Amino acid sequence: MITTGDVRRWATELPEAEETSHFRFRVPVFKVRGRTFCGMGEDETTAVFCVGEEQANTAALADPATYEAVRRPDARKSFLGLRVRLGGVSEEQARRLIEEAWRHQAPKRLVAAHGRHRPTSP
Structure with missing residues (x-):
């Protein structure tokens, strides 16, 4: 199953991504330039x-x-x-969702620059 550590690693690989903590639930939340793109559920299985x-x-x-x-x-x-119930998706699906969410929230210039300089990870 995909863990919080997996989500953290994949999210923070993206340009200008930072980890914070949800103000109420105290779970990891990932932001790009102040905009949330992904956050763990209360029990971290979602x-x-x-x-x-x-x-x-x-x-x-x-x-x-x-x-x-x-x-x-x-x-x-x-x-x-x-x-997303993390037990119901593959690592590839989760990584794709993280990147899609980052692209949805990041400034257009940052997204364009990321597209040209995409990291080559397995």
Whole structure:
């Protein structure tokens, strides 16, 4: 199963990624230039990825046991991201989601620079 350590390693490999702690749940959260792109769930068997709402809804419809589109619990009900049960995805899928979330939240110039200088990791 994918661990918090795996998510941490993959997330922090990305340019300008930094780890912080969620203010309420005290779990790792990963940001790029102040914008959250990924965070661990309360029990760290899940993670939330800040991808597009359409992508999240599509994944949740295709496999509701693994994916859930998450919204704020308050009156606004604004979209937050895609919650993923880490035991239900491969390492490749998790790494791809982390990078997609980073690309979704990072400034366009940083994303463009990252695309040209992509690290070659296994």
